[in-house]
Amino acid sequence: MEFLTTTFEQINSFLWGPVMLLFLLGTGLWLTIQLGFIQVRFLGEGFKRTFAPLFKKQEEDGINSFKALATSISAQVGTGNLAGVATAIAAGGPGAIFWMWISSFFGMATIFAEAVLSQVYKVKKGDQVYGGPAYYIRDGLGSRWLAGFFAIAIIFALGFVGNMVQSNAITVAMNEAIGNHSQFFNVTLGLFIAFFVGLILFGGISRISTFAGNVVPVMALLYIIGSLVILFLHADQVIPTLKLIVQSAISPEAAGGGVLGATIKEAVRYGIARGLFSNEAGMGSTPHAHAVANVKHPAQQGLVAMVGVFIDTVVICTLTAMVVLLTDAHKSGLEASAITQEGFARGLGSFGTPFIAICLLFFAFTTILGWAYFGEVNVKFLFGEKGVPFYRSIVLTCIVLGALVQVDFVWEMADTFNALMVIPNILALLGLTKMIKKTWKTYLHDFR
Incomplete structure (x- = not known):
């Protein structure tokens, strides 16, 4: 296992170096310019369109914008917000959060483009609607092999490896909460999660979106309230901590010394x-x-x-980072979600550990549902309906296995497959920029 972990670390040091920096930030910057800084000028309108369906009766068939966003956020808000933020700080220092902010700012333009293309190139088969990068790569770029590569990458990245990350994080959090570290407990918990995921997953996107629409707002609100309580109790340290994040991103001294290149490189x-x-x-x-x-x-x-990006990163990830840094939990020597748990334990006392374990359970559970569905869409793209039962069985197996493996190995493997997803998707966004701009212009002209 150590050899595999080291191998993936070496691969990721390349993939998540200049290559990914260029692909993600460069594309985000490009789309931001092409769309006239849409995330600054039209984020308010995005909020209006997001919550409007909550205040009126839906007359049309299908899933409304809010439920679609809830399904999206159910996938976005997961271990990345708790365990991911903590590991970023532990490995890259407080400055890593600054680069999270930068990537999320440009990421809003990127995700706008993704959502637009998914709508433009979606297909309807019977009563079901499907869309995503595999479809706009195939029908927009006209590249079947690149669409197939993306579909395979996402099946492994999210459906299999990604869901191992989620169940692993739940297991770590529950172990810390109840003080039980036995493999029997881990297996039982993994089976328990897999069982309930299966119940909802077999209901399709309608059941997933309904579940997400009911659970996501509640779980996010509870987590935000808990975090704000800790920030209130440490109010005098909030501004200094924000300064530390920014200074650590550009100054090796603030980040704790060391070689400039290595320190900033890890933060980025x-x-x-x-x-x-x-x-x-x-x-x-x-x-x-x-x-x-x-x-x-x-x-x-x-x-x-x-x-979705704003809520996920600017709000929830920032709150997690502040709790971890304010309480010095990142210096505890713990790993992943255990760091965040320690932060809440220090901030909220004995209530903190079970609180974060419950939050993480719901965060990761809804993410598993979202990711399993995303992978399933691509299984149908490649193999049709006949591939779905086999895919679902592997997903449920991976959930159980994720509860048993080492956390470092799972995270490193997830980073590798995430990168393999990013590359074909970004190529499609760049290749279809004209279509994205054209669609945006028609909206500005005809729908405002």
């Missing part, structure tokens, strides 16, 4: 990698949820998609 690498794992902008996963939304114009769902 882990900030972008964990930021992507959290908000998924550019990764090509959430477009599968946005494709099923019943909207009058593709750009409407694009604006809604930007809200």
Whole structure:
């Protein structure tokens, strides 16, 4: 296992170095310019379109924007927000959070483009609607082999490896909460999670979106309230901590000394990698949820998609980072979600550990559902309905295995497969920029 972990670390040091920096930030910057800084000028409109369906009766068939976003956020808000932020700080220093912010800012333009393309190139088969990068790569770029490569990458990245990360994080959190570290407990918990995932997953996107629409707002609100309580109790340290994050991103002294290149490199690498794992902008996963939304114009769902990145990274990831840094939990010597748990334990006392374990359980559970569905769409793209039962059985098996493996290995493997998803998706966004701009212009002209 150590050899495999080291191998994936070496692969990721290349993939998540200049290559991914260029692909993600460069594409985000390019789309930001092409769309006239849409995330600054139209984020407010995105919020209006997101929550409007809550205040009126839906007359049309299908899934509305809010439910589609809830499904998207259910996948976005998971271990990346708790364990991912903590590991980013532990490995890259406080400055990694600054690079999370930077990647999320440009990521809002990226995810707008993804959602627009998923709407433009979605297909309907019977009563079901499907869309996502595999479809806009095939039908937009005209490249079947690149679409197939993406489909295979996402099946492994999210359906298999990614869901191992989620169940692993749940297991770690529950172990810390109850003080039980036995393999029997881990297996039992893994089976328990797999059972309930199966019950909902077999109901399809309608059941998943309904579940996400009911659970996601509640779990996010509870987590935000708990975090704000800790920030209030440490109010005098909030501003200094924010300064530390910014200074650590550009100054080796603030980051704790060491060689400039190595210190800043780690902050950038882990900030972008964990930021992507959290908000998924550019990764090509959430477009599968946005494709099923019943909207009058593709750009409407694009604006809604930007809200998902804002909530995920600017709000929830930042709150996690502040709790971890304010309480010095990142210096505890723990790993992944255990660091965040320690932060809440220090901030909220004995209530903190079970609180974060419960939050993580719901965060990771809904993410598993979203990711399993995203992978399933691509199984259907490659093999049709006949491949779905076999795929679902592997997903459920991976959930159980994730509860047993070492945390470092799972995270490193997830980073590798995430990168393999990003590359074909980003190529499609660059190749279809004209279509994205054209769609946006028609919205501005005809729908505002």
